[in-house]
Amino acid sequence: MLQVAQAPHQAGREKDLKQIVETAVEKHGAQADAFIPILLEINREYGYIPAEAIRLARKMLHQPEEHVLVSEGQLYGLASFYHMLHTEKTGRHVVQFCESAPCHVQGGRELWKAIQKTLHLKAGETDPEGRFTLKTVSCLGVCGVGPVMLVDDDMYANVTPGQLADIFAKYE
């Protein structure tokens, strides 16, 4: 299956948040243009970016003597601006539906309704059991085989409403 970088890595939840932040900062360096890659990495490893991660990252990144000035607000500003960075806790699996026009005219309209109905979720919601989070994603550029849906890192193409139950059953 297609490895899509933004999909959260659920196994990471058990990992130590401090460790994740430190590794991310070491890997990408503590400069301004590394902020987004660092946040992407935390998001991938931990599933989302909690307030604690932002505090830890700020402590490591803010270095007045190196002329790198950063506040928690600034990092939160980034985390809340970019769609692929999540500031709320997500479910064990993230379902992302491609909401773009080519998918829309190829059956995406019906599929989106069916997904919401099957999962009993609307965009941005997580079920009470913490199993699925439902999100929309912008065009993935595989418009030739739409409608397209991602579950975690797995991409499903030419999806029909009838296939949904089987697909979701694979994810516990």
Added chain:
Amino acid sequence: MAFYRSHVLVSVDPECLARGAHEIIDALNDELIAQGLIDEVQVLETSRIGDPHRLGPDMLVYPENVHYANLTVDDIPYLVEEHFLKGRIVEKFRAQEKVITDEELGAPKPKEVRVVLRNCGKIDPHNIEEYIAEDGYQALAKVITEMTPEQVIEEVGKSGLRGRGGAGFPAARKWQLCRQVPDNPKYLTCNADEGDPGAFMNRRVLESDPHSVIEGMIIAAYAIGASMGYIYCRAEYPIAVQNLNIAIAQAREFGFLGQNIFGTDFSFDLEVRMGAGAFVCGEETALIASIEGKRGEPRPRPPFPAVKGVWGKPTNNNNVETYAVVPQIILKGAEWYASMGTEKSKGTKTFAIAGDVVNTGLIEVPFGITLREVIYDVGGGIKDGKKFKAIQTGGPMGGCLVEEHLDLPVDYEALTAAGSIMGSGGMIVMDEDTCMVDIARFFMEFTQEESCGKCTPCRVGTKHLLEIHEKICAGKGEPADLDRLDELCAEITRNSLCGLGQGAPNPVISTLKYFRHEYEAHIYEKRCPAKVCRALIRFEIQAPACTGCTVCSRNCPVEAISGERRQLHVIDDEKCVRCGICVQVCNFNAIEILS
């Protein structure tokens, strides 16, 4: 080097991956180990082999050159035993089509001219030597050893190359502007944030021929005097990012990037910067902000990036396709390039065709081709023999064009005059079953979601546009809504900060212009002519066709359908939620949608 008697090439393009190509590879390897054949048969990944839509996941087996298609993991043990152990070709898994083609791109169709896409699907993107074998980096050598930066700019100027990101600003003039700014260092950025829904030309070039973009960037850097470049690629394209990073590392190793390129005192290096999901980052000032690690919000221009760009320094920003074509212009000459196209739009342009056409996928055609040729000759016409209704060009900032525009020559000026734009090159074809009000609502949903929120006309205006459309689609539209839409569109266009905001109302303006009657049907008659908007349709089971098979009533999620076996069934309109499942499951086409 190990010797293998057989090589298996499994297609791992994104579509085949989505259909489980990696599982096939794992199963193959497991089975080869189990059969003790792993030292004799090598399993490799390759790009697209056949049309993944019909054939994927698929693979080629050499030396026999057998194409197996539609494989599942369960087929693998049998396949390995028969083919690799017993040496018998498994006919039932063979692809029916003898000709092996890449259907996202395919063999050049009539009227196609491949310049940017010339290497896609032909060379291994992970191997710089294959690119070099196709005259790769020859243009760079020529530029650095034989030409002055001014001569490079002059040559590109003569070719008439215009920016392929959408606005069509002459590339050479942009380079000249940046070159003459007396400030150093200078930067180069490549806009690979292809966010327009339905556009995937740049993805294909980055995945299949990353070196053409890199070579074009090095030439541009030489012309401008830039020392550092960034390719800003959206994170939705993981394979493009991966291939770019591999290609950059190889170019460095071969001395095309880094210090003292070709032994001269020209030095230039490149890095990939990944987005994190924000459509507005395709706007150049937002892109620069994002590279610097900030929120991707546009800022007013001037100062233009040519004066103050990345880190406040002069920066030249072009699209993937613009850079990719530069080496060809240098090698084959400006006259050759300028001989294609129309008076003001020279050369070729790639388009991604999606929607209700027979052949979706990528094409590259000279400017001046008509939309009719694009849809019917290259695209194969409308699916299922339906009627053409509209074509949306230019992405979410573009507009819908109709039948009367089909004979327009495609170039920057003609599309703008017709009320749409060239944009980056996405084209979405819509058939008669499409509700244009719903499509306009849909585009507003997109722009409203993607508006960065910095300026009020765009942030609030697009929300109002969306709400009015939702109201109309829900059957609650009022006559005054049409005037409100006209007024809002004009205000947003006039007052927004960046191109996203200024272009946001375009889908509405064009649908209002060409499909006003559909808006009026929704508002005055409470009717959706295309029978799409749920609040305005109802379902009815037709007497002669209904056999009373009970399939519809068993599938209805709200138990709105009643009737005895072998008797006419009836839908309770009060209970019906208009999900349309009954229409899909009925084997006798007995359920009619009324509006």
